Amino acid sequence: MADEKRLMKGNEAIAEAAIRAGCKAYFGYPITPQNELTAYMAKNMLDKKRIFIQAESEVAAINMVYGAAATGARTMTSSSSPGMSLKQEGISYACGADLPCVLVNVARSGPGLGGISPGQGDYFQSTRGGGHGDYYHIVLAPKSVQEAADLTYEAFDLADKWRMPAMILADGLIGQMMEGVVLPSARDPASLPKKAWAAGHRAGTSREANHITSCWLVPEELEQNNIKRYRRYDEVKRAEVRFEEVNTEKAELIFVAYGTSSRVCLGAVEMAKKLGIELGLFRPISLWPFPDKRLAELAAKGKKFLTVEMSMGQMVEDVRLAVNGKAEVLFYGRCGGVIPSEEEVLAEARRILGK
Amino acid sequence: MELIYGHPKSLKPIQTKYCPGCGHGVIHRLICEVIDELGVQDRSVIMNPVGCSIWADLYFDFDSVQVPHGRTPAGATAVKRMLPDHMVICYQGDGDLAAIGTAEIIHAANRGEKFTGIFVNNAIYGMTGGQMAPTTLVGQKATTAPYGRDPIEAGMGYPIRVCELLATLGGTKYLARGSVDSPANIRKTRQYIKKAFEAQLRGEGFGMVEILSPCPTNWQMKPGEAVDWVKSDMIPFYPLGEIKNSLEEAAK
Amino acid sequence: MTEKTFMAGFGGQGVISLGMLWVYCAMKEGLEVTFFPFYGAEKRGGIARASVIVSDREIASPLVTSPDSCIVMNMDSLPICEEVAKQGGVMIINSSLVKNGTMRADVKAIEVACNDIAEKIGDPKIANMVMMGALSKVTGAVTLGKLEAVLKTFFPESKHKFIPLNMAAIEAGRAAV
Structure with a gap:
């Protein structure tokens, strides 16, 4: 049965939708205007005995996401524009290592420290592969609190399906405003996709060691790996366009x-x-x-x-x-x-x- | 017939790409010997660093996760939190741990994360070609300290004693410094690694073993000279032994 | 029906609670709602503002730039509201704190002595609820029929004893316009 309609801030609705999508580990660092999201996760992830860490920086937070994703867990980080800039290194690595994760940018106005009011100046950074190297990842832009919750929930599935980060690009208005929202129902942990490629849990299997890496020091091998990833990008372009x-x-x-x-x-x-x-x-x-x-x-x-x-x-x-x-x-x-x-x-x- | 010496099961039987006289090979072997002894090969995960030992995943026969330069303790934090019954090893060099990743190691250690750090200190950047590291000794030459590390006139700072730095943090339980310059010190280093790994399996954290290790290529020495230099120059500045041990009494 | 309201007052007057309760009740009455608060950079004091929209269909911009109704809780908020108020719109002014009324002749100004009424009921802190009663009566956009139930979820159990006082403030606000 669907939930009753609730009045929620966008930031909180995103957090609750992530929990319901089966997010097992959240890593964040304080930055306005997304702080309610981190606070909501602190309370509710810990209550559910899931992992919440307030990291020492956005850089550390994204690399914690990288580590959690490498073990196959559903994982998320959130930040706002200047913090997203700091995360770009880790996002590039996650894309290079084909790690699914969810990234939330409650964008503010820039450049530099800029201001804390809503902005859409992170479009290039989000859609062009904001870090180094050849890559893209999924970017979804909600228009309302309801859609912020729905797209966050869906982002976890898309990330797993395509083995890449999926970003929610919201802004300070969507994060801070309150609207009515009907939240999607909680995913049964047993129904989440199994990830044979992940690190850990080798005991009892006869598999070879799994190596999660974006490092390919032989140029031809790196090229082939990139070409393979771009073929996947072509499939994403065919299957996941939304408007x-x-x-x-x-x-x-x-x-x-x-x-x-x-x-x-x-x-x-x-x-x-x-x-x-x-x-x-x-x-x-x-x-x-x-x-x-x-x-x-x-x-x-x-x-x-x-x-x-x-x-x-x-x-x-x-x-x-x-x-x-x-x-x-x-x-x-x-x-x-x-x-x-x-x-x-x-x-x-x-x-x-x-x- | 009793086998008294052989290749560790969790170390792949291939030749490494490391230079002659490099310490990484010995350190890899020590890690694998202890892992075999503890019987945890199929639940071990090594966090691969950036630097010469980026190839670690070629040699270790267990799962690996490769993380950006310096961010290894952040990655290891999450891997260990998600896989609490696994042996998680965070393998880092001196540039990785004590320069670019200073924030990550200090905060992971301070949170008392329950993985084990293996900190290979060879007082130089290896893979990038001999630049000054945070642990480069005063007066030691490097491509970026051509006249030797000069903390005063050139403002190059002082070598960092990482174990002593981390020892002040509430989250650290076991910090030891070993060296691979002699069979006796190699044996002691193995004991430190074993203690740290056992502590991890008991759920005690944070533990780290720093290992002084020769880098003949970038020190521009012959392997034998490099080993001697560890003894004559590094050990006097970086004292060996257990710098901090607040493990449960029984385990000490 | 779409009612766009711009609310302003000084921090601590309960403008944010007023906006939240207004949309909470509207949602319970089956309306679409959006509530966007914005503050100055100060942590304390400063002017608290809120864009509040209730509608029987999908709400376009959450930002109220041409409000059907304005709520002016204090003197400093008056010029802010005068700047945005829509021609022919309503401006409800807390005349306990705003003595001279508005200069805008093209809006329908309604004065409610919120603080005085609240004090008479027994607590000056519920001046915002007096204002909400007036807003409900003047606009008819939200009946506030579900307010009592909403307050039960809005306040922690220990504060439920204040609900009758709040309901009395709503009634007094209605009666004042």
């Missing part, structure tokens, strides 16, 4: 936005309708893999795009790559922790359309 569309068929101009800014755009779409103006919204839910095929289809139908971000313009580059010159792609952004209003986004759309 939402609102009024894209009728619209002349389609907003492209994710997370918090997509909700601002949805408001502008609704306000426009009252004025007799047809606007649409295309919301990527998976930022990697990016829903480029569907955007290309919409571009072929002669649509114009206005990408709206809480940054100086990052996802807009993926939109341009997707439409490949077949449609006009415009950009409207606010940054520094400023959340655009529905009114200003609508005004920008009207200015573009001359209506």
Whole structure:
């Protein structure tokens, strides 16, 4: 039976969804605006006799995640933008060693120490492989507390399925605001996937030793390993693209936005309708893999795009790559922790359309 | 007929890539002998370091997890927490443990994590080609200390005695320093390793054995000279013995 | 129906609790809700603000930039609310602390002496609940019919004895508008 609807902060809903998805080990380090997540995990993981460690740094936390993932456990860390920068080394290693884990970025505004207000300036870092070397990992962007919980829960399955980290890219608004949420039911630990590749529990098996490593010192071997991983990336691109569309068929101009800014755009779409103006919204839910095929289809139908971000313009580059010159792609952004209003986004759309 | 000497079961019977006179091979062997003696090969996990011993997974016949440079104690923390009945060995060199990974080793030790550190101190960076390490002796030459380590004029700092540093932390239970410069010291080092591993199996933590180890290639010495230098220069600065032992009385 | 409310007061006046209880009750009445608090960088004092939306359909932006209703709990909050208040919107002002009313002639200003009423009931700390009663009556967006049950989960057991006082404050707030 489904749970009753609860009023929760995004940070807490993410934490509870992770616990229900079977997260056995959480490692964190304090940073605003995600502290409620770490505190929730401290209380509830310890109550459930699972592993919680407040690490000495974000660097240590991600490497603890790496260690726990190497033993086959479902594991997670969370942080906010500056802390995610510190984790990039470990994320690169986890990708290189094909370790599944869940990473949560409750993003704030940057660069540098920046501010603690919500931002979307971590799109490049999240979707481009923010550390060194050739790699990607799954990135999911929730728009609400409900979706933050659902996507976190799902991220554990996706990470295991594809043997790679899966990131939840939220922002300070989604982390801090409260909304109603119906939480997914707790996974039966026995139902979680078995991982024959993991370190440990060799006793009683006749298997060879398992080595978890990203180190390949023979160039041809490393190349082959990377090529194999990129074939898997191709499969992920075919299987795991997620997006939402609102009024894209009728619209002349389609907003492209994710997370918090997509909700601002949805408001502008609704306000426009009252004025007799047809606007649409295309919301990527998976930022990697990016829903480029569907955007290309919409571009072929002669649509114009206005990408709206809480940054100086990052996802807009993926939109341009997707439409490949077949449609006009415009950009409207606010940054520094400023959340655009529905009114200003609508005004920008009207200015573009001359209506 | 009684077999009195043979190849340890958990050490693969292949030649290592280590230089002639390097201490890693002897240390690998000591670890494997003790693991065989304790009968824990199939529940051992070694945390591979970054450095010359990055190849450890070629030699040890048990599971391994390779972690970024310096982060090995953080990785080992999680592996041991997830596999509490396993033998988890955190193998690190001096650059790994005492420079880039200083925060990780201090906090893992302070939390009293129940894995065992094997700290190979050869006073130099090996794989990258002889740079100054945090344990490089004053006056010792390195590619990045061409006139010798100069703590004052050049501001290169002083060599760090890691066992003594960690001994002040509440979480540390057993800290010993051995050396592989002579058969007698090798035997003693083996005893320290055994004590530390047994303590881990009892669930006592944190334990670490530091091992002074020659690096003839980067010291630019012949193997014999390198062994002599461990005796003449390293041991006087890094005293051997049990630096801290607060294990349960019976086990002492 | 969508009711967007902007709430402001000084830290400690219970603006955050007010917003949370408002959306909690709304959720129990079957509405979609979103509540986004924001504070200054200070740990104590400063102005506490909240964007609060209740609706019978999916809520777009959680940020209230053009509020249907504003709640002004103290003097410092007045200019903040005057800046954002929607033309024709409602502004409920705690006249115990805000003496001169609003300069905005294009909003419907309603004055409720929250602190005085709360003190009369027996506890100045429940001025926020007086305000919530007024908000419910003025907007009709949330009936607060489930408030008593909500307070039982909101307060720890040891504080349940204060529930009747809170309910009385709600009624007094309703009666004041």
